[in-house]
Amino acid sequence: MAIGMRVDGWLPGWLKRGVLSDHLILWLSVAYVLGMAPWATGFVSVSNAQTILAYLLPVLVVSVGLTLVLIIGGIDLSVTSIIALASVLGAKVMSGEDGWMAGNALAVPVGVLVMLAVGLGLGAVNGFTVAVCRIPAFIATLTTMMFVSGFAIWVTLSRKIGGLPAGFVMLGQNLWVATVMAVAVTWLAHGFLSRTLYGRWFYAVGQNARAALVSGVPVGRVTFWTYVASGGFAGLSAILFTAGLETGNPEMARDNLLDVVGAVVIGGTSLYGGRGRVLGTVFGVLFLALVDNSLNLVGLTFYTITMVKGGVILGAALLDTARTRILARTG
16 A cells, blocks of 8 residues: 555656546547557448447446446446346247247337346345345355356256347347437436436445445445346346347357456446446447457457456556545545
8 A cells, every 4th residue: 555655646747637537548449549540450440330339339238237336336247147147038038939929019028028127136136135135245246147147058958049020139230229228228327326316325335335324325225226227237238239149148248247347447437436437437338349349350369359358457447546546645
C-alpha cells in the first residue's frame, strides 16, 4: 500500500485526470482503431463494423447486469451458465423439429418468456443465497454456475437444438431490432442508476453496506433484486445469442465470461464496489470487441487472443486500484 501511495504522489496532474476520466476507454478505443487499421485487413469497413456490432450486443446486455452486481460490491459468475440454460430451454419450446410447442403460433412468445423466466428465476436463487443465506457471492454464484452448466448439458444430452422459427431468429439477426433491444435496456439501466433513489442505494451498499443499513437503506432487498436483475439481463442476452446463432446450445457463451467481467472492469466499475457507470461498461464492451475482432483478423489463435485479453483485463484491474487510491488521497 505504501508503495502504491508513493506512486500516486508523483503522478502528474494531467495523468491523474486521464486515469479518472469517464471517457478514458472511449479514447483508447479510438486510438486502438487508428493503430490497428494498417495491420488488420478489413478492420475499418462497414461489413466488419456489422460483425463487431452483432458480437457486441448480447455481451453488452449481460455486462450491464453484471455492472449492477459489481456496484453493490458483489460478483456473479453464473451469468454465462444462465445464458446457456435459458438458450436450450427456450429452444426446446420453439424448435420446429421436436419442440414442445412446435408449429404453435404462440411458440415464439412462450419461448422468449421461458428464457426471461429462467434468467430471473436463477437470479432470484442467487439473490436468496447471498442476501438471505449470507453465503459469499463468489461461492453462491460459482455453485449456481456449476449446477446450471451441468443441467444444461444433461437436459440436451450435450446436443444443440436447431429448427428455430424465423420470427425468433429475426430478433438476433436483424441488427436494427437487436440494437434497439440492447440500447433500450442499457438506457433504462443507466437512467435507473443515475436518476432514481433505488439507484443511489446501489452505490451506498457498495461503498459501505453497514453504514448504508444504519442510514435506512434496505441492504438485503437491494442485494436480492440486484441478482434478480442480473439474471434477467442474462436471460435477455440468451435471446440475442440464440437468435443470432439460430440454435440453442448447452455451451452457449461459455467462453464469454472473461469478456463480460473484463468489459465491466475495463469500463471503470470498481472491483471494490460503490463505483461504476453503465456508459463505462458500454465503452468497455466496445474496447474488448475491437481487440477480439482485430486479433482474429491478423490471424492469432484463440488461445493467444485469450492471453492478450487477460493482460488487458489485468491492466484494467491495476487501473481500478490506481483510481481507488487517487480518489482516497484527494477525498
